[in-house]
Amino acid sequence: MDPAALKATLPRLERAAGALASQSVARMDETLPWYRELPADRRSWITLVVQAGVRALADWLRDPTTAPAGMGEHIFADAPREMVSAITLQQTVALIRVTVQVVEEQVPHLAAEGEEHALREAILLYSREVAFGAAEVYARAAERRGAWDLRLQALLVDALLSENSAEIAARAAALGWEGQPPLVVAIGTAPASQDLSEVMEAGHRIGLDVLAGMHSDQLIVVVAGAADPVATVAALAGSFGPGPIVVGDQVDTVPEAARSAKTAEAGYQAATAWPGAPRPVRASELLPERALAGDESARHALRVLVGTLEKASGLRDTLIAYTESGGSLEATARLLFVHPNTVRYRLGRISELTGIAVTTPRGSFTLRLALAISHITDKKL
Numbered sequence: 001m002d003p004a005a006l007k008a009t010l011p012r013l014e015r016a017a018g019a020l021a022s023q024s025v026a027r028m029d030e031t032l033p034w035y036r037e038l039p040a041d042r043r044s045w046i047t048l049v050v051q052a053g054v055r056a057l058a059d060w061l062r063d064p065t066t067a068p069a070g071m072g073e074h075i076f077a078d079a080p081r082e083m084v085s086a087i088t089l090q091q092t093v094a095l096i097r098v099t100v101q102v103v104e105e106q107v108p109h110l111a112a113e114g115e116e117h118a119l120r121e122a123i124l125l126y127s128r129e130v131a132f133g134a135a136e137v138y139a140r141a142a143e144r145r146g147a148w149d150l151r152l153q154a155l156l157v158d159a160l161l162s163e164n165s166a167e168i169a170a171r172a173a174a175l176g177w178e179g180q181p182p183l184v185v186a187i188g189t190a191p192a193s194q195d196l197s198e199v200m201e202a203g204h205r206i207g208l209d210v211l212a213g214m215h216s217d218q219l220i221v222v223v224a225g226a227a228d229p230v231a232t233v234a235a236l237a238g239s240f241g242p243g244p245i246v247v248g249d250q251v252d253t254v255p256e257a258a259r260s261a262k263t264a265e266a267g268y269q270a271a272t273a274w275p276g277a278p279r280p281v282r283a284s285e286l287l288p289e290r291a292l293a294g295d296e297s298a299r300h301a302l303r304v305l306v307g308t309l310e311k312a313s314g315l316r317d318t319l320i321a322y323t324e325s326g327g328s329l330e331a332t333a334r335l336l337f338v339h340p341n342t343v344r345y346r347l348g349r350i351s352e353l354t355g356i357a358v359t360t361p362r363g364s365f366t367l368r369l370a371l372a373i374s375h376i377t378d379k380k381l
Contacts (some may be wrong), residue, residue, distance in 0.1 A: 006061055008112030009119055014058045016110060021051040021104075024099040032094060042086055050099055057126050061157060092134050100127040160185060160222070160261040180225035181252040185261040186233045187268045189241035190219040192237060199239035206235055218268070222257060233280045242269035245280035262308070266295045268315060286370045303371035303377055308353045318346040319358065323368040327359070 023049050028035045035043070103110075103123055111119040196212045199221055203210025209224040219240050225232070226232035233247050248264030251257055267283035270293040274286065283290070290298035309315040318336060322343070325331035333340040350358050350367070357363040 005117055005118040006111075006122065009057065009110060009115045010061050012110050012112070013119075015060065016106065017054045017058055018051070020045070020099075020103055020106065021054045024050050024054075024102045028095060031098060032091075034091065034296055035095075038087075043217075046087070046095060050095070053096075053099060053130060054103070057123070060126060061122060068074075089135065093131060096127060096131055096134065118214040156326065158213075158215070160220070160258050160267065164257075182229060182250045183222065183224045183252070183254065183257050183260060184226075184228070184233070184250050185248040185257055185264045186223065186236075186245055186318050187248070187261070187264040188217050188219055188221075188222045188237075188245035188280070189243040190214050190217050190242045199236055202236050202239055206232065208232060208237070212239075220261070220264075230280055230282060237279060243279060244268060246271055246283050246286065247280050248283050263297070266290045266293070266298065269293060270295070288292040288366050291369060291373060299373050302373050305354045305356070305367065305370045309350060311353060312349055315346055315353070318343060318369060319350055319367060322347065322358065323364060323371065327364055 025043075028046070035046070038046075100123065104120065107116055107119055107123070188380070194214060196214070198217075199212045199219070200210060203212075203221075203223070208226055211218050211222040211224075221233065221236060221239075223229050223232050223236075229250060230247050233245060237245060246264045246267035248260030248262070251260050263283040267281070267286040267290060270286055270289035271277055271281065273289040273292065274281075277286070284301075287298045287301055291302055306316065306319075309319060314336075318332065321335040322328075324330045325335060329340045329343050332343045336343065347358050350356075351363070354367065356366055358367055
């Protein structure tokens with residue numbers, strides 16, 4: 001831009017800079033309801049930015065060899081860093097629009113004769129670059145927040161695995177994550193890229209609150225507020241690497257998520273013992289494998305399953321006979337001296353009480369192992 005084109009206008013603009021800034025702030029108060037509701041300190045931030053913007057316009061017109069492309073960062077330099085988190089980019093664009101309107105309205109009074117067109121063109125170019133500059137400032141702030149959030153997520157994941165309830169609550173609060181119930185922790189192999197963005201974006205696409213972190217070669221995902229957590233994890237399965245994905249026990253609060261993480265980790269370590277397991281699989285479906293791997297909580301859960309059979313006469317004996325006879329109704333009936341229909345009824349009751357279909361290979365295996373653990377425990381007692 002040729003400085004000579006605005007030679008007579010520039011002194012007028014410099015003298016009017018303070019008044020233009022004041023008029024712009026007054027116009028914001030008149031036309032932007034959200035601006036009126038801002039606390040005094042945030043309104044003062046905006047005043048600083050508007051004053052810097054008007055001064056920068058005059059500075060650029062005086063020295064047009066300096067491109068306005070870097071003006072956005074210069075203008076926002078006087079405002080606290082907190083401004084980009086307290087005032088949205090959309091609101092900032094509205095502030096720029098109001099300021100430009102005020103300055104444009106004053107062109108007939110600011111421009112010297114014959115320089116009106118040149119001043120309007122200069123304002124148009126300048127306002128465009130300031131808007132782009134504001135977008136860059138907010139983009140960099142978003143990147144910083146994203147990097148910081150990822151670090152906080154990593155610390156939260158570490159706290160979950162260490163089962164430190166107090167630290168879990170503190171990390172979640174620092175992250176601003178409330179974790180709506182129900183919550184589950186899912187563990188699987190980390191993707192080769194070690195990139196968390198894919199699982200985070202997948203969670204956002206389905207409208208759920210998802211946190212993720214890496215731990216060694218594992219990807220740990222925390223899902224909150226899903227009506228069907230397992231189905232939700234299945235929708236995120238493409239973000240994991242190859243191998244099993246185990247979903248921990250469902251819990252209601254963020255500190256309790258450590259328990260979900262513990263069961264998911266135990267299930268993940270034992271999942272290879274069930275090559276045909278679904279993907280994802282609940283940790284509770286891996287009780288036999290977890291028990292064989294030495295997970296005491298799984299052994300206890302299996303003992304509890306057998307204990308439920310004491311609620312009705314003959315169920316435990318029927319289960320023992322059924323597993324010992326290789327799953328034959330007739331053989332079980334002969335062992336117990338009852339009719340096969342009685343065995344069939346009792347097996348149905350066993351399935352109702354334990355939640356495990358005893359007549360399936362998987363169910364029979366689970367309950368047979370539960371019986372073995374129960375026998376060992378009873379002998380020790």
